Amino acid sequence: MKKTLSYLIPIMLCFAVGALGSYLQTSALAEWYPTLRRSSLTPPNIVFPIAWSVLYLLMGVSIGTLVSRGDMSVVRLWLFQLLVNFLWSVTFFAMRSPLAGLITILVLDVLVFAYIIYAASRRPLASWLFVPYLLWLIFATYLNGYIYKNNHSTAHAVQASTLVRQTTINHDKVMNYSMPTLPYSADALVPLMSRETINYHYGKHLQTYVDNLNRLVVGSPCEGMTLENVVKCADGALFNNAAQVWNHTLFFDGLTPLQQPMPKRLQSAIERDFGSVDNFKEQFTQAATSLFGSGWVWLVQNNDGGLAIVSTSNAGTPLRDEKNPLLTLDVWEHAYYIDHRNRRIDFIQDWWKLVDWDKADARMKHS
Numbered sequence: 001m002k003k004t005l006s007y008l009i010p011i012m013l014c015f016a017v018g019a020l021g022s023y024l025q026t027s028a029l030a031e032w033y034p035t036l037r038r039s040s041l042t043p044p045n046i047v048f049p050i051a052w053s054v055l056y057l058l059m060g061v062s063i064g065t066l067v068s069r070g071d072m073s074v075v076r077l078w079l080f081q082l083l084v085n086f087l088w089s090v091t092f093f094a095m096r097s098p099l100a101g102l103i104t105i106l107v108l109d110v111l112v113f114a115y116i117i118y119a120a121s122r123r124p125l126a127s128w129l130f131v132p133y134l135l136w137l138i139f140a141t142y143l144n145g146y147i148y149k150n151n152h153s154t155a156h157a158v159q160a161s162t163l164v165r166q167t168t169i170n171h172d173k174v175m176n177y178s179m180p181t182l183p184y185s186a187d188a189l190v191p192l193m194s195r196e197t198i199n200y201h202y203g204k205h206l207q208t209y210v211d212n213l214n215r216l217v218v219g220s221p222c223e224g225m226t227l228e229n230v231v232k233c234a235d236g237a238l239f240n241n242a243a244q245v246w247n248h249t250l251f252f253d254g255l256t257p258l259q260q261p262m263p264k265r266l267q268s269a270i271e272r273d274f275g276s277v278d279n280f281k282e283q284f285t286q287a288a289t290s291l292f293g294s295g296w297v298w299l300v301q302n303n304d305g306g307l308a309i310v311s312t313s314n315a316g317t318p319l320r321d322e323k324n325p326l327l328t329l330d331v332w333e334h335a336y337y338i339d340h341r342n343r344r345i346d347f348i349q350d351w352w353k354l355v356d357w358d359k360a361d362a363r364m365k366h367s
């Protein structure tokens with residue numbers, strides 16, 4: 001009986017830590033984690049609970065083999081590493097701090113390694129049961145380190161409630177239009193674009209357009225259509241909100257904190273139609289500074305494959321004219337007023353440094 005308890009208690013403890021840790025991770029996994037720039041070695045989400053379940057079981061059995069022999073000296077070390085293991089869920093997922101998570105997991109690596117050495121001299125089996133755990137931790141340390149290095153140390157994404165709305169189709173076949181997911185964290189574009197601007201522009205302005213779209217589309221002739229088709233079908237307030245959602249989606253998706261050189265295909269098309277990349281930028285900037293009031297400036301591809309610069313007012317979008325938009329700049333005041341006040345030109349100059357040329361290139365259709 002006592003021997004059974006010596007196994008059961010550690011396993012129950014591991015189970016409690018696992019369940020509590022998972023609870024803390026729930027909202028972060030849904031809202032924050034998907035917005036992080038992660039290593040390409042990151043396994044699918046489902047791998048994590050499976051791996052941890054197995055590892056916690058091994059962890060419990062390992063200390064059980066030592067406790068059942070009456071060897072209590074190692075228990076404190078085991079409990080301590082379990083506590084630090086839980087602390088990692090708190091720092092990384094609940095506090096959403098990749099830096100604090102990295103420090104915690106490095107401490108955990110040391111503790112687990114110490115346990116393996118300590119246990120080896122008492123019962124080799126207890127030691128071996130911990131080896132998969134250590135290997136997994138080293139891998140997790142790399143993943144955590146990658147996230148820290150590539151997302152800024154204090155990366156907190158936009159307020160959870162406004163960040164990700166899953167697209168759902170409910171029983172009445174009503175389509176729910178969702179917020180696009182940002183391919184970077186809310187402060188990834190600092191100092192060129194502040195976290196506050198993302199919070200307002202993406203988190204509040206775009207959210208309002210999405211909410212209005214979902215409200216207005218019900219009962220309209222465009223109900224149930226894809227966003228692109230609503231833009232083409234609607235007029236009045238429904239058009240304004242649907243087009244603003246579509247335009248903003250292209251705008252935010254077309255930004256990157258890690259700008260790469262322009263791909264050759266796009267570069268040669270620009271050189272063909274504008275003479276040079278500098279000429280193109282100059283004409284685009286000119287169009288953006290001279291657009292009166294609110295609107296958008298676009299790089300589009302026409303049906304014949306040629307590129308052109310287009311300006312639209314308010315929610316206007318070249319999508320309605322069967323043109324293929326590659327890139328867009330939002331020149332509504334709400335896009336720049338927090339960071340640049342009335343200086344639209346400064347905003348445009350900063351925006352050039354954030355343009356994701358790979359995305360614009362990928363949108364080109366072969367002609």
Ligand code: MN
Nearest residue numbers: 330332334335
């Ligand atoms: Mn806007």
